[in-house]
Amino acid sequence: MMLRADLLLIQDWIAPGSRVLDLGCGDGTFLAHLKATKGVRDCGLEIDAGNILKCLQAGVNVIEQDMDKGLRNFESGSFDTVVLAHTLQALHRPDEIVEEMLRVGRNCILTFPNFAYWRHRLSLVTNGRMPKSPQLPHEWYDTPNLHHCTISDFDQLCRSRRIRLVQRTVVDDDHRSTWPMRLWPNLFGINAIYHITR
Numbered sequence: 001m002m003l004r005a006d007l008l009l010i011q012d013w014i015a016p017g018s019r020v021l022d023l024g025c026g027d028g029t030f031l032a033h034l035k036a037t038k039g040v041r042d043c044g045l046e047i048d049a050g051n052i053l054k055c056l057q058a059g060v061n062v063i064e065q066d067m068d069k070g071l072r073n074f075e076s077g078s079f080d081t082v083v084l085a086h087t088l089q090a091l092h093r094p095d096e097i098v099e100e101m102l103r104v105g106r107n108c109i110l111t112f113p114n115f116a117y118w119r120h121r122l123s124l125v126t127n128g129r130m131p132k133s134p135q136l137p138h139e140w141y142d143t144p145n146l147h148h149c150t151i152s153d154f155d156q157l158c159r160s161r162r163i164r165l166v167q168r169t170v171v172d173d174d175h176r177s178t179w180p181m182r183l184w185p186n187l188f189g190i191n192a193i194y195h196i197t198r
Helices: 005-013 029-038 049-057 094-104 118-127 151-160 179-183
Strands: 019-023 041-046 062-064 079-085 105-113 164-171 191-197
Touching: 005 029, 005 079, 005 105, 005 164, 005 191, 019 029, 019 094, 029 041, 041 049, 049 062, 079 094, 094 105, 094 191, 151 164, 151 191, 164 179
Parallel strands: 019 041, 019 079, 041 062, 079 105
Antiparallel strands: 105 191, 164 191
16 A cells, blocks of 8 residues: 555654544545554545445545535544645635634644745746646646645734644655755745644
């Protein structure tokens, strides 16, 4: 079972035996991995019928649900950890889903591409077109990304909503962190990984 590099990094932030909700869980690979290696009690939210079938085949508990309609069907504090990996930028109201995540989970883990990465900035300045990269492979007209979030934007959201930052990691394409990324994360970080709580 092959995991994306960001999921390999965040698995260490999830306690064994905990209750985990994975928003936009895809084919359930991550939850299946967490069940096998950490014995978590899992629940995934997914909207794609093909992915839902794969989740069920993998023994992952999954609910068909559109995250843009909120998480009102979950009680407050019903999960230890809520995960939202590389989906924040594709939601209509990402600020509302972050609030909902913090309501239903004690800990929340989010990953998203940093749109302020220096190569993206340079591409926009030199070409005058929306940047494309391995993290942003789509054209401007067919991209699933609705909100172009930067690390500074998300930091500001956390400050304004009194969200406590437990840990933040900023990484490159190979999910390594270098000293320039630690000094100037908004400029040199390609992917942001946040662990937040109230």
